[in-house]
Amino acid sequence: MVTSLATTAPALVSPGLDLEQSFSQALEGFGLSAQAARMLWLPFPMLLVLVAAVVGVLVTVWLERKISAAVQQRVGPEYAGALGVLQPLADGLKLLVKEDIIPDRADSILFTLGPVLVVVPVILSWLIVPFGQNLLISDVGVGIFLWISLSSVQPIGLLMSGYASNNKYSLLGGLRAAAQSISYEIPLALAVLAVVMMSNSLSTVDIVNQQTGAGVLSWNIWRQPVGFLIFWICALAECERLPFDLPEAEEELVAGYQTEYSGMKFALFYLGSYINLVLSALLVSILYLGGWGFPIPVEWLASWLNQPIDAPLVQLITGTVGIVMTVLKAYLLVFIAILLRWTTPRVRIDQLLDLGWKFLLPLALVNLLVTAALKLAFPVAFGG
Amino acid sequence: MFGFLKQVGDYTRDAVDAARNLTQGLSVTFDHMKRRPVTVQYPYEKLIPSERYRGRIHYEFDKCIACEVCVRVCPINLPVVDWVMNKETKKKELRNYSIDFGVCIFCGNCVEYCPTNCLSMTEEYELAAFDRHSLNYDNVALGRLPTSVTTDPSVQPLRELVYLPAGEVQPHGVSPDRSRAGKLPEQILEELKAAGSRKAAEDGRESSSSASNEEESAG
Numbered sequence: 022m023v024t025s026l027a028t029t030a031p032a033l034v035s036p037g038l039d040l041e042q043s044f045s046q047a048l049e050g051f052g053l054s055a056q057a058a059r060m061l062w063l064p065f066p067m068l069l070v071l072v073a074a075v076v077g078v079l080v081t082v083w084l085e086r087k088i089s090a091a092v093q094q095r096v097g098p099e100y101a102g103a104l105g106v107l108q109p110l111a112d113g114l115k116l117l118v119k120e121d122i123i124p125d126r127a128d129s130i131l132f133t134l135g136p137v138l139v140v141v142p143v144i145l146s147w148l149i150v151p152f153g154q155n156l157l158i159s160d161v162g163v164g165i166f167l168w169i170s171l172s173s174v175q176p177i178g179l180l181m182s183g184y185a186s187n188n189k190y191s192l193l194g195g196l197r198a199a200a201q202s203i204s205y206e207i208p209l210a211l212a213v214l215a216v217v218m219m220s221n222s223l224s225t226v227d228i229v230n231q232q233t234g235a236g237v238l239s240w241n242i243w244r245q246p247v248g249f250l251i252f253w254i255c256a257l258a259e260c261e262r263l264p265f266d267l268p269e270a271e272e273e274l275v276a277g278y279q280t281e282y283s284g285m286k287f288a289l290f291y292l293g294s295y296i297n298l299v300l301s302a303l304l305v306s307i308l309y310l311g312g313w314g315f316p317i318p319v320e321w322l323a324s325w326l327n328q329p330i331d332a333p334l335v336q337l338i339t340g341t342v343g344i345v346m347t348v349l350k351a352y353l354l355v356f357i358a359i360l361l362r363w364t365t366p367r368v369r370i371d372q373l374l375d376l377g378w379k380f381l382l383p384l385a386l387v388n389l390l391v392t393a394a395l396k397l398a399f400p401v402a403f404g405g
Numbered sequence: 406m407f408g409f410l411k412q413v414g415d416y417t418r419d420a421v422d423a424a425r426n427l428t429q430g431l432s433v434t435f436d437h438m439k440r441r442p443v444t445v446q447y448p449y450e451k452l453i454p455s456e457r458y459r460g461r462i463h464y465e466f467d468k469c470i471a472c473e474v475c476v477r478v479c480p481i482n483l484p485v486v487d488w489v490m491n492k493e494t495k496k497k498e499l500r501n502y503s504i505d506f507g508v509c510i511f512c513g514n515c516v517e518y519c520p521t522n523c524l525s526m527t528e529e530y531e532l533a534a535f536d537r538h539s540l541n542y543d544n545v546a547l548g549r550l551p552t553s554v555t556t557d558p559s560v561q562p563l564r565e566l567v568y569l570p571a572g573e574v575q576p577h578g579v580s581p582d583r584s585r586a587g588k589l590p591e592q593i594l595e596e597l598k599a600a601g602s603r604k605a606a607e608d609g610r611e612s613s614s615s616a617s618n619e620e621e622s623a624g
Contacts, residue, residue: 088438090442091437091438091442092434092437092438093437094437094440094442094443094444095442095443095444096442096444096446360431360434360435361431363434364427364430364434365427365430380420
């Protein structure tokens with residue numbers, strides 16, 4: 022599938038920085054075959070994205086602690102590095118060297134498998150996050166659908182670890198996590214479906230390209246304001262962020278499914294939850310806030326400055342701007358999530374399920390139908 | 406049909422209300438972010454205890470007459486007064502005095518009732534010890550004066566809210582020579598004295614001077 026915008030106005034959309042092509046060309050210049058060059062190229066983006074995800078988590082943890090402190094008029098971490106930037110690293114190191122405890126009479130295989138099942142799909146989902154036209158690991162045709170299906174593997178891991186811990190709090194936490202993830206996945210998928218319907222493609226790159234026509238005005242948030250809210254609420258629920266953090270509600274359930282975990286296994290849960298938060302924020306910015314798009318299209322800026330869009334320097338600048346914009350939008354959403362954490366009280370389990378099934382699901386369905394109707398009525402504005 | 410529409414309308418209104426409340430809450434938390442932290446960085450900064458602070462008890466051995474009033478007014482008869490009767494002089498001879506601060510609740514009854522004022526409250530509150538028995542202070546330990554927060558060179562003293570100048574809510578960065586809000590006790594005393602003497606001059610009576618004397622001793 023090809024976006025309508027890309028076919029109607031190919032000159033406007035910049036081809037973007039294609040690092041893989043340049044790399045392959047350089048290696049083929051040394052006399053390697055195209056396949057060998059590709060084999061050498063493959064690990065680079067994977068490693069880079071893995072490192073980016075982990076560093077993103079460290080930054081998010083630091084931001085969370087500093088912003089939480091500021092909201093409560095505290096100072097927050099201060100002594101580990103300048104302004105406490107090394108605090109998350111210190112936490113991680115501590116967890117790394119802590120004893121790995123498997124409780125007596127716990128199911129050791131499931132207990133070990135649980136955190137892995139939680140983290141792996143989350144990290145795998147970074148496969149489809151684009152930071153630019155060609156700046157992603159793989160432009161999978163079913164991109165966003167892949168993420169939805171991968172994120173539904175997570176509750177299995179949570180339930181597994183909750184059950185295997187042989188602890189009532191863990192079991193309750195695991196069951197809550199499963200119930201919450203399953204009920205919020207449906208409105209989430211419906212909200213995504215409305216966006217997909219407008220861009221005629223499941224690929225994240227196509228979804229962003231469909232929003233690049235007129236800068237900030239062509240972002241999906243103006244065409245899908247309800248979908249944006251539904252998606253954001255559901256993403257918070259999927260990440261178990263504060264208005265919906267029932268699975269680990271520390272006042273009731275000690276720490277939910279994490280109760281019996283320590284050391285590296287706990288670190289995996291911790292890492293997984295924060296990677297998931299950053300990933301959700303990235304996906305919101307991709308689906309609704311124009312992804313790597315600058316508020317004013319860079320193509321316009323280049324033409325005003327009489328610069329050819331294919332020039333290497335311009336490509337480098339647009340690529341950098343794309344990465345910065347994606348990360349900036351994502352971290353703005355992370356900031357809102359942290360602020361929401363200190364603003365909203367935790368909902369009860371019945372309120373949670375009410376909100377999911379009786380409010381978000383009908384709203385998402387209506388949103389989908391309205392989008393379909395608008396697409397038929399105004400194919401120009403809604404990607405006919 | 407209309408019932409259903411009313412239900413939908415009510416539901417929508419509820420949702421809009423919830424959204425408005427949420428944004429209001431977000432604006433409150435956002436507003437708090439630009440405020441200065443209220444943190445007192447404890448070992449480096451300390452709050453100045455108020456003048457009525459009931460800290461560790463100070464005891465002057467030489468003033469004590471071993472009357473044991475402190476023991477009788479204590480809720481748990483805590484002070485240990487170790488004295489013997491000197492048969493020759495027919496007087497009590499004090500040998501030891503101790504209070505166990507692991508048990509003391511710092512109610513201050515002993516200080517209040519001591520007839521010779523040999524007991525008093527200090528502003529010391531850092532009583533942590535590795536062994537609970539070392540909290541049992543004898544007359545030597547009770548006779549030590551604590552380091553004042555304001556004179557300790559390694560500590561930045563901070564004033565509590567009621568001791569800050571009018572309009573200030575943060576102790577950080579407030580100059581120490583700015584006086585607290587309201588009148589100081591000695592200022593009130595002076596005013597009372599002035600008023601008293603004026604009254605005495607007007608009335609030409611002696612009784613007002615004794616009244617001001619009373620106030621002086623109370624202040």
